[in-house]
Amino acid sequence: MSAPGAAPPTTTKRPGLRESFQAFRYPNFRWFCGGAVISSSGTWAQNATVFFILEELTDSAVWAGFGSLMAFGPATLMAPLGGYIADRFHRRRVLMVTQSAAMMAALAMWLLWVSGRLEPWSVVVISCISGLITGLNIASWQAFITELVPRSMMLNAVTLNSTQFNIARGVGPLVAGLFIGIDALGISWALALNPVSYLAVLFALTRIHVPRIERPVVVGRPQVLRNFATAIAYVRRVPGILACVVVIIFVAFLGSPTFSFLPKFNDDIFQAGDRSYALLIAAQGLGGIAASPFVPALGQRMARSRLIAGALMLYGSSIAVVGFAPVYALAVAALFAAGAAYLTLASALNTTIQLQVDESMRGKVLAFYVMCLTASLPLGAQVLGFVAETPLGLQVTVGAAGLVLVGVTAVLQMSGRFAPMDDETVTTVA
Numbered sequence: 375m376s377a378p379g380a381a382p383p384t385t386t387k388r389p390g391l392r393e394s395f396q397a398f399r400y401p402n403f404r405w406f407c408g409g410a411v412i413s414s415s416g417t418w419a420q421n422a423t424v425f426f427i428l429e430e431l432t433d434s435a436v437w438a439g440f441g442s443l444m445a446f447g448p449a450t451l452m453a454p455l456g457g458y459i460a461d462r463f464h465r466r467r468v469l470m471v472t473q474s475a476a477m478m479a480a481l482a483m484w485l486l487w488v489s490g491r492l493e494p495w496s497v498v499v500i501s502c503i504s505g506l507i508t509g510l511n512i513a514s515w516q517a518f519i520t521e522l523v524p525r526s527m528m529l530n531a532v533t534l535n536s537t538q539f540n541i542a543r544g545v546g547p548l549v550a551g552l553f554i555g556i557d558a559l560g561i562s563w564a565l566a567l568n569p570v571s572y573l574a575v576l577f578a579l580t581r582i583h584v585p586r587i588e589r590p591v592v593v594g595r596p597q598v599l600r601n602f603a604t605a606i607a608y609v610r611r612v613p614g615i616l617a618c619v620v621v622i623i624f625v626a627f628l629g630s631p632t633f634s635f636l637p638k639f640n641d642d643i644f645q646a647g648d649r650s651y652a653l654l655i656a657a658q659g660l661g662g663i664a665a666s667p668f669v670p671a672l673g674q675r676m677a678r679s680r681l682i683a684g685a686l687m688l689y690g691s692s693i694a695v696v697g698f699a700p701v702y703a704l705a706v707a708a709l710f711a712a713g714a715a716y717l718t719l720a721s722a723l724n725t726t727i728q729l730q731v732d733e734s735m736r737g738k739v740l741a742f743y744v745m746c747l748t749a750s751l752p753l754g755a756q757v758l759g760f761v762a763e764t765p766l767g768l769q770v771t772v773g774a775a776g777l778v779l780v781g782v783t784a785v786l787q788m789s790g791r792f793a794p795m796d797d798e799t800v801t802t803v804a
Contacts, residue, residue: 396670397531402582403522409578411538413473416571418546420480421445422655423564424497426554429637431494436759441634443752445501450749452509454602457741460513461734469518470579472511477572479504484565509748513741520728520736521584528728529673533721537666543713544659551652605738612801613794614730615739618723619746620791621686624782625719626747627754628775629693629712633658634755638768644702657706661713669721679792682722683783689715690779697773726795732802 397403424445428437459468483500486492523531550564609615633655640651672681692712699705731739758775762768786792 395530395534395667397523397527397534400523400527402584403519403531403534405578405581406518406522407534407538409575410535411541412574413571414539414542415546415549416480416568418542418659419550419564419571420483420546420568422547422550423554423561424483424501425634425637426550426651427492427497427561428494429641436756436763437494440756440759441498441501443756444498445505446748446752448502448505449509449512450745450752452506453513453741453745453748454598454738456510456513456744457605457738458598458601459510460517460737460741462737465514465518465521465737466579466582466584468514469511470576472507472514473572473575473579476504476507476511477569477576479507480565480568480572484562484569487565488562505748509745512744513737516724516728516740516744517737520733522582525729529721529725530670532725532728533666533669533673533717536717536721536724537662537669539662539720541659541663541666544656544661544663547659548652548656551655554651602738602742605735605742608732608735608801609739609742612730614797615727615743617786617791617795618726619743620786621682621719622723622743622747623750624779625686625689625716626750627757628779628782629689629716630751631755631758631775632693632696632712632772634759635762635768635772638762639696639705643769644705646702650702653706654702654709657709658713658716661710661715662717663713664710665714665717669718672718673722673725677796678722678726679795682719682726682795683787683792685715685718685722686783686786687780688712689719690776690783692776693779694773694776697769697771697776699769722795729798730800732800 398407424441428441431437479500483492483497486496486500519531519535520528546567549567553564554561609619636655637651640646640654644650646654689712692708692715695708696705696712699708727739727743728736754775758771762771766774
């Protein structure tokens with residue numbers, strides 16, 4: 375579906391680097407990405423600061439894992455309702471409400487810190503509230519992209535959306551780390567970035583105008599869980615989407631928790647200072663930024679199955695190197711590579727789902743996909759956190775997780791699980 379004032383139809387010419395930003399020709403998408411990158415930067419600044427606070431207050435990998443659990447666990451629980459909302463209501467309006475609520479939660483975190491009342495338990499409680507809001511928001515956020523650009527621009531738009539997320543993942547933690555390392559600024563400024571940043575995305579949403587999509591009329595009480603069960607059954611019938619779900623579960627469980635442990639790597643393993651922490655937590659985002667111009671071109675020149683398999687192998691290998699890295703510089707380089715691989719994975723997986731899913735199931739299927747991610751990440755962080763406290767230690771735990779991910783990639787490749795990702799046929803609801 376084209377947005378109002380759509381750009382002229384694109385040609386079939388295979389794109390190169392110059393065509394990597396074609397989706398920005400659509401004003402609605404420009405507004406969306408512009409507001410999103412500022413807001414996401416604030417969110418990542420808070421995420422990095424929260425892990426730093428928990429490390430300072432508790433000096434425990436278990437607490438870091440628990441913080442991830444309470445940040446992402448509630449999002450998992452709210453995913454069925456978030457998917458229902460994304461398919462039932464006007465998505466722009468949903469985003470206005472959820473982003474406003476998230477801004478209030480971020481403001482509460484900052485106010486507790488400046489008042490001297492922020493404790494580990496209060497960090498966890500506010501993270502839990504933010505997670506609940508995220509669960510309601512994220513399906514509408516992902517599905518909204520399809521209303522901003524035509525289908526032919528989907529890979530480009532999804533990649534650019536992932537790019538803004540990775541820009542934020544690089545810039546947000548970097549700025550937060552710099553603030554934390556400067557005594558005159560400190561944690562309060564790092565936390566203040568988030569509530570202020572939400573103003574950008576809220577303003578951008580007021581500038582976006584898309585045609586209203588007619589939603590099915592719901593008679594009687596909404597059957598949220600029953601509808602969600604229908605989405606799960608739908609995913610099981612579509613091999614390409616099912617493969618995406620399997621991949622994101624392994625990535626989130628084995629690789630993504632590494633970010634939660636970076637404060638401990640910085641302090642205990644590398645014995646670096648607060649300013650070194652800024653680069654360590656920004657490296658993944660910077661890797662994603664560096665890779666972003668190349669992903670749309672790669673997506674046109676090679677099958678998505680090959681792109682995903684290669685990116686997954688690189689991601690697992692990079693996480694293994696982070697775990698076993700004997701020096702700080704090698705860990706930074708490995709995190710940079712992991713960020714490039716993750717951007718490629720996120721873009722290709724999301725594009726596969728968006729191209730293969732029926733419009734009536736889009737929100738619910740994306741919600742299920744996100745639920746698998748948000749459930750696996752904190753569970754992995756909790757499990758790896760407990761293992762890291764054993765005699766095995768943090769480095770062996772993270773390194774072994776990366777090696778297992780490499781093994782999983784090989785098994786999926788040999789079993790042909792990646793091949794259905796190349797299909798671009800929409801599977802209609804039976």
